[in-house]
Amino acid sequence: MDGSQGELFAASPLDPSEVRRFLADNPDFLKGDDGLLAELGLTVATSNVVEFAPLARVHAAHQEETKQRQMLEEVARANFAAQAQTHGAVVDLLDARNNADLARRVDEVARTRFGLAAGVIALECDGLPPAGWRGLVQGQVDLILDGPHRLARMGFAPTALGLFGDDAGEIASMAMVRMAIWEPARQGLLAFGSHDPEGFTPEMGSELVAFLARVAERTAERWPLL
Template identity: 55%
Template sequence: MDLFETSESDAETPRLGDGLHWPEVRGWLQTHPQTLLDDRSLLEEIGLRPHGRNVVEFGAAALTRLEAVVERETGARREIEMIARANFAAQTQTHVATLDLLEARNHSDLARRLDAAAQGRFGLAAAAIALEKPGGVPFGWRPLDPGAVDSLLGEHGLTWLGPAFEGLDLFGAAVAEVKSVALIRMAPHLTPGEPPRPSLCAFGSPDPEGFTPTMGCELAAFLARVVERMAERWPVLN
């Protein structure tokens, strides 16, 4: 006799031998599930994957977490790529601006070229060179009172980045456009036989978040060093 038989009255309902019907077997298995779970060989024969009694599958939840991790990593990778492209573009513009500065013919031309590079290559509102008195101040440079650099940057400060503030008279006609600034200390040797003179290389951004205290200013500092070395080419007589 076959294990499964079909009754004449109900051809769609399988019937087990010895008069057992599938609904009865199904109900018994529902009330005694551990009997089937403990029979690992039977489970393998009918194509089911057996698990231990304490194993709980989290397939869907794990997949959801994995998808979230992949999405975060993809977003982070895109952000890193965007930052890398922006940094590369800024470095390229810095190199080109450096070549422009190296073509300066005098102090006034140096200040003009710095301002033009800041606006044309970096989208800033202005750039300026400021020099403390006493002593001569080249045309196109901004004069500063003695001790002004230390008061702006601190006695040992090298840079200052943050919002524009009143009294910072460095950017001439563009002062109303400047919302944030980067100030870099310089100390060029401008007069033969005299000590270096405190000075500033200043950049003004039209964006309030253009320069912030947490921002790195390596490229701006690099341009300031170029300006400092270029300024030493021509003497400033007292």
């Protein structure tokens, strides 16, 4: 073969069917050429099996991607369910007939809609609070929230156990949001208690609880405190 014929032969494209036929007729060709195997990213797993390492890595990456997507979908479903329950809770609170009924509905929402141990409204006052509400002394909201400028507190707070009365022994974590009701504003709290120590943690956002607190404030203001 002269040079021109060699160049013509080298430039001719390979027919995939011929390559396939050659490999089928010579099954040991790949296994015997370590250099070619390395270039192709293949390894010989056993005496007669060629492992496609790149494909294995792709498969592993696909499995991890699927796992991450499923986790994101679960979080999205949980968020959607929480928002749906919160919207239902808002309707329940707005239907309250008086302050006592509002306190009852807060506890009912906590137990039936969110699976919690209890829900409480508390108010700093000199006399008796509205029926069903927890009475607090002046400055107690700041003490419970651990500071005069804190609007919310998530997690376990021993100073808040008294809010839950007879249910205090069941409370392992709390979500609490500051409230300001009526004019002049009176300091109060909307508090939810969970049986689960991880039910509410300091890392959690308080947006949904704060939203419910604002609804409770506006609802309570229908009935001025005498």
